[in-house]
Amino acid sequence: MSTFQPKQSELGIVNGVPLPEMPEDLFIPPQALEICLETFTGPMDLLLYLIKKQNINILDLEVSKITDQYIDYINLMDSLNFELAAEYLVMAATLAEIKSRMLLPKVEEEDDETDPRLDLIRRLQEYQVFKTVSEELANMDRVNRDFYLASVGMPKVEKKTNVIDFNAARLKSSMVEVLSRPKLDKTHQIAFEELSTQDRIKLILSILSKKNLIGFYKTLQKSEGKIGVVVSFLASLELAKDGCVDLIQNNNGEIYIKSKVLNAVNE
């Protein structure tokens, strides 16, 4: 039933040859390698794979051998210009360091805890626990894959009892309400060119010359519709930019134009 299949055992192999040991001159289809790389969820996963291939227990980790294989693998990826996550390189460095420490002559009274592999082995064990359990989790019954939920429709009821409060009558009344709402842009057709921002600036300035503060709506003419609003707005912005007016919006969203020129004159 499950669609999850751990593919570890097959995916380190290209054309029947285990990948890490592959001679460099052997042609490997780039797609196959890409699949390979994507199969590993990270350096820990790759390391576990290499250990598993040797058929040894994590506790018997042969750092030297694993390190060589790991680095071969990384080099192979690198030579094929695959973007390796930085963590793969960090792990390579860690392995190389452990390897070199293992090759140093042993000091007799050395504490057991200083085995250079210890930390890595612990991490590998910890990771393996979750890797294993994650595979079990992936195989558990999952909704919409292994089983489905049962659902049915809701009854259709007229009038107020309708549970979703939705019916044709309400739809209609909603439409009627929208259409009968007073409109800013209820209008005649006016060519856009006929309204110039420059003219509107002059108009606003002339109104402001009589009154210090005016509502934005005072600059509008009903017949101009929405385009008129746009032109007035552009004109106001232009004036504000030039420092001639302040634009003020109150809590109700109404816009006011306040003359700065007039103030300056007054002073």
Added chain:
Amino acid sequence: MNKNIENFIESLLFASGRPLRLSEIRSILENEGIKADLAEIKAGLNNLEERYAESSLELSEVASGFRLQIKKDFTHLLSSLWTENNRLSKSLMETISIIAYKQPVTRGEIEEIRGVQVSTSIIRNLLERDWVKISGYKETPGRPALLVTTKTFLNDLNIKKISDLPALPEKEEISSKEITETTEINLEAS
């Protein structure tokens, strides 16, 4: 467990989340190697109908096929469950009504008619309810999506076709036509 044809059909109706036609049921069964002609499927549905006689469910035929639904008698009981998350906002109602009556219509045109912005969450809500879908793109700058209502919308309203919607009052129709025209002008202008 009895894997007779009724149960196969029943499982499809419970799992599909939408009404299914006889022919759809037949082809799904066929894909699984279960041969059944339309008459057998119809007979299976009849048996299911009997099965539910004493339950809270009923089989119902709507515009896009057969579906299972809860009997009306239980509506009252269910209302408390549904009011919490199924109250339709005023803006949602306005938006769906404009789409229903004016389709196909762009979001910009809806905004034009409503006079306010239509939030993305409303459009998403309508798409998720499967009340609305995109039928194409308008050949104007920006190629805005054209929205139309779906079969599900008709099913949920319990009507068979859009023309079953109540007619709008004459006067409003005229003014709405005007608005639509203005809309197009404005779109071009901006």
Added chain:
Amino acid sequence: MNKNIENFIESLLFASGRPLRLSEIRSILENEGIKADLAEIKAGLNNLEERYAESSLELSEVASGFRLQIKKDFTHLLSSLWTENNRLSKSLMETISIIAYKQPVTRGEIEEIRGVQVSTSIIRNLLERDWVKISGYKETPGRPALLVTTKTFLNDLNIKKISDLPALPEKEEISSKEITETTEINLEAS
């Protein structure tokens, strides 16, 4: 039509769209003037279970309560209805496993175990599925978010509680002595 308590419960389970607890069922019934104690509701659920024995349905108890689902025997038939890709990447499964068994856990702690960065898309995917949520912030520098699994995660895996998950495999005890011995062998070998 028989309006017995089973049918009331059945209609609630179908209508709720989410699992319901015994106590939730009781309070909804109570609101509608139907008195029933938890034992009666449990008995009603048992009767429903019997009712479904020969059908495609089954009653299931998951983390958030009782729900109706389709028997697994029908999954194969139904998979053609569901085109949704429900495949989850190995990285995502590793991440959710660590969260499930180690919760509450920070992203950094997950990365420490996995040895690789946890991509934002994985965390986003888990949050969007509502499998994971932020339970708080760890009192360490940067105050990283603490991740825990949700009831939805358990529901989606068809289980009731975290302890229903498979037991963690035992780690082999590291005996330092053993390691040291092996080391020598390895050194000879290499």
